[in-house]
Amino acid sequence: MLGYVALAAVLSTTFAYLIIRPIVLNLWDPKGLRKFPNHRWFSAITDFQHCHTASQGFRSKALYEAHKERGEPILRIGPNSLSFCGTRAIKDIYGHSTKCIKDDNYTILSGSHRHLFDVVDKPDHARKRRVLSAAFAIKNLEKWEYKVAYTAERLFKALDERCTGPLKGALPDPEDLTVDFNHWVNLWTIEAINYIAVSSRMDLLDKGTDQVIAEKRDGTIYRANYRLSMNQMVLVQSVWVWDYALWPWAKWLTKIIPSKYGKQWKDGETFDDVLYHQIAERLRRYLKGEKLDDFFSCMMEDKTGEPNNLEWGEIVSEISALLNAGFDTTGIAMTHHLDLLLKHPQHLETLRKELDGVLEPHEVIAPYDKVKDLPFLRAVIDESLRVIPPTSAGLPRRTPKEGASILGEWIPGDTSVNMTIYAAHRDPEIFPVPEVFNPHRWMDPDDRRRMEPNFIPFSTGSRGCLGRNISYLEQIMLLASLVHRYEFALPSPSFVVPRFEAFNMVLGPLPIKIWRRTLK
Numbered sequence: 334m335l336g337y338v339a340l341a342a343v344l345s346t347t348f349a350y351l352i353i354r355p356i357v358l359n360l361w362d363p364k365g366l367r368k369f370p371n372h373r374w375f376s377a378i379t380d381f382q383h384c385h386t387a388s389q390g391f392r393s394k395a396l397y398e399a400h401k402e403r404g405e406p407i408l409r410i411g412p413n414s415l416s417f418c419g420t421r422a423i424k425d426i427y428g429h430s431t432k433c434i435k436d437d438n439y440t441i442l443s444g445s446h447r448h449l450f451d452v453v454d455k456p457d458h459a460r461k462r463r464v465l466s467a468a469f470a471i472k473n474l475e476k477w478e479y480k481v482a483y484t485a486e487r488l489f490k491a492l493d494e495r496c497t498g499p500l501k502g503a504l505p506d507p508e509d510l511t512v513d514f515n516h517w518v519n520l521w522t523i524e525a526i527n528y529i530a531v532s533s534r535m536d537l538l539d540k541g542t543d544q545v546i547a548e549k550r551d552g553t554i555y556r557a558n559y560r561l562s563m564n565q566m567v568l569v570q571s572v573w574v575w576d577y578a579l580w581p582w583a584k585w586l587t588k589i590i591p592s593k594y595g596k597q598w599k600d601g602e603t604f605d606d607v608l609y610h611q612i613a614e615r616l617r618r619y620l621k622g623e624k625l626d627d628f629f630s631c632m633m634e635d636k637t638g639e640p641n642n643l644e645w646g647e648i649v650s651e652i653s654a655l656l657n658a659g660f661d662t663t664g665i666a667m668t669h670h671l672d673l674l675l676k677h678p679q680h681l682e683t684l685r686k687e688l689d690g691v692l693e694p695h696e697v698i699a700p701y702d703k704v705k706d707l708p709f710l711r712a713v714i715d716e717s718l719r720v721i722p723p724t725s726a727g728l729p730r731r732t733p734k735e736g737a738s739i740l741g742e743w744i745p746g747d748t749s750v751n752m753t754i755y756a757a758h759r760d761p762e763i764f765p766v767p768e769v770f771n772p773h774r775w776m777d778p779d780d781r782r783r784m785e786p787n788f789i790p791f792s793t794g795s796r797g798c799l800g801r802n803i804s805y806l807e808q809i810m811l812l813a814s815l816v817h818r819y820e821f822a823l824p825s826p827s828f829v830v831p832r833f834e835a836f837n838m839v840l841g842p843l844p845i846k847i848w849r850r851t852l853k
């Protein structure tokens with residue numbers, strides 16, 4: 334009997350909290366958010382409506398299309414969350430002078446020590462950014478070109494081994510689709526960022542798998558999968574994170590109820606240990622007195638050699654963030670560059686002519702100095718980052734206590750606000766015919782200057798990407814070298830790479846046939 338009473342009490346409290354409370358709050362409307370149209374029926378009542386949108390796999394596109402179809406620049410996507418669609422909102426929400434801060438999702442997903450990416454407090458962020466900025470200055474990065482070249486050579490060795498004969502006919506023989514480009518380019522970005530950040534020389538490109546050693550904090554060693562564990566973790570988090578108050582419950586329930594989410598949690602749990610092993614190995618080398626040049630050494634000492642005196646927990650957290658942020662983003666970008674070029678052979682042809690004009694036939698890896706200023710190469714990269722940004726989704730920010738003006742509307746304090754990068758890149762006033770992949774739009778310097786403030790694949794303002802320069806260096810060198818050395822064919826011209834937008838765009842296989850060009 335007592336059991337039934339307890340059950341009834343739990344059920345009625347849950348009902349009151351989940352259903353009655355939000356309905357009353359919506360009717361009472363203390364923040365005046367009811368004037369904004371709802372994205373979906375239940376958006377004003379529950380954030381789980383937005384979890385549902387996220388679970389469909391392309392949140393930013395769904396929001397962009399809803400804004401466009403309904404002609405509404407502001408949509409309510411949750412009881413306390415607004416989505417904006419209008420390029421002026423970029424400056425208001427993300428610009429250098431914004432008073433908005435990172436929203437609570439960064440806090441609830443953070444670990445024991447905040448890192449540059451998830452720290453919310455502005456002075457703490459500025460301190461962390463100062464420590465890392467010296468390491469990320471372009472002058473410093475260019476001296477690590479040899480690390481990019483070394484890992485790229487290893488990728489090319491693997492690709493050479495998988496080359497087939499030249500294409501006969503219009504479509505490749507399915508047996509000749511020997512390379513999943515997305516898989517291989519991700520192995521490369523993992524190796525490249527680990528070499529740059531912690532001087533680790535990995536063997537993924539020899540083995541062709543992402544299997545690595547993971548290490549628990551107590552020293553237990555086991556095997557895990559680098560990319561798989563990261564993808565599984567973000568896939569589940571990016572769906573359920575949107576109700577910040579109920580997140581611990583959503584996390585617990587999705588772990589215990591048998592479903593694909595339970596498996597994603599299980600596979601994703603190893604990612605922390607995967608990163609920890611790389612950093613712990615680097616510490617062991619440091620303690621042995623090895624002098625190495627990498628992000629790790631920049632964390633330990635400043636430019637003058639003075640110790641930074643950071644806690645070990647903070648160092649682990651910062652380096653983990655770099656190893657995390659620095660691999661899949663660049664891998665996604667590279668897969669899209671190749672996919673788009675293969676679907677637009679006229680642009681591939683123009684790029685090839687440009688590259689053949691500066692590279693010698695025997696050059697395998699394009700030296701950065703020779704290719705860094707090639708206008709069409711940069712135009713291809715930027716146009717691909719525009720059409721399908723690797724981080725396409727909205728990056729949620731929180732308005733300051735006193736509120737903020739966004740797109741000319743006064744938004745009350747402590748409201749979650751965002752504008753998706755996907756939408757920012759589709760304003761037809763700035764980017765005419767925005768759906769078309771047209772690198773030529775970047776070739777005129779005046780047009781470039783006009784478009785750049787609205788071109789935000791790396792976000793913008795004080796929270797913009799710190800890894801932008803190193804990523805461009807990697808993309809420029811690798812794309813130039815690939816296009817110079819190889820020919821490629823897709824399974825068919827209409828082949829679509831599977832995509833699921835988590836925080837970044839998680840991509841499935843891009844199977845290609847690959848063969849060597851005849852260079853004279």
Ligand code: HEM
Pocket residue numbers: 449450451462526654655658659660662663666722723724728790791792795796797798799800801803804
């Ligand atoms: C094509 C490649 C890349 C893209 C599209 C990209 C995109 C972004 C975006 C959109 C943000 C803002 C995130 C937010 O506000 O939540 C960001 C931040 C950041 N990115 Fe990247 N990123 C790329 C490569 C890299 C690389 C290679 C690294 C490191 C080696 C890196 C490190 C970071 C860090 C540390 C932040 C946080 C900056 C801060 O808050 O001060 N990124 N990136």
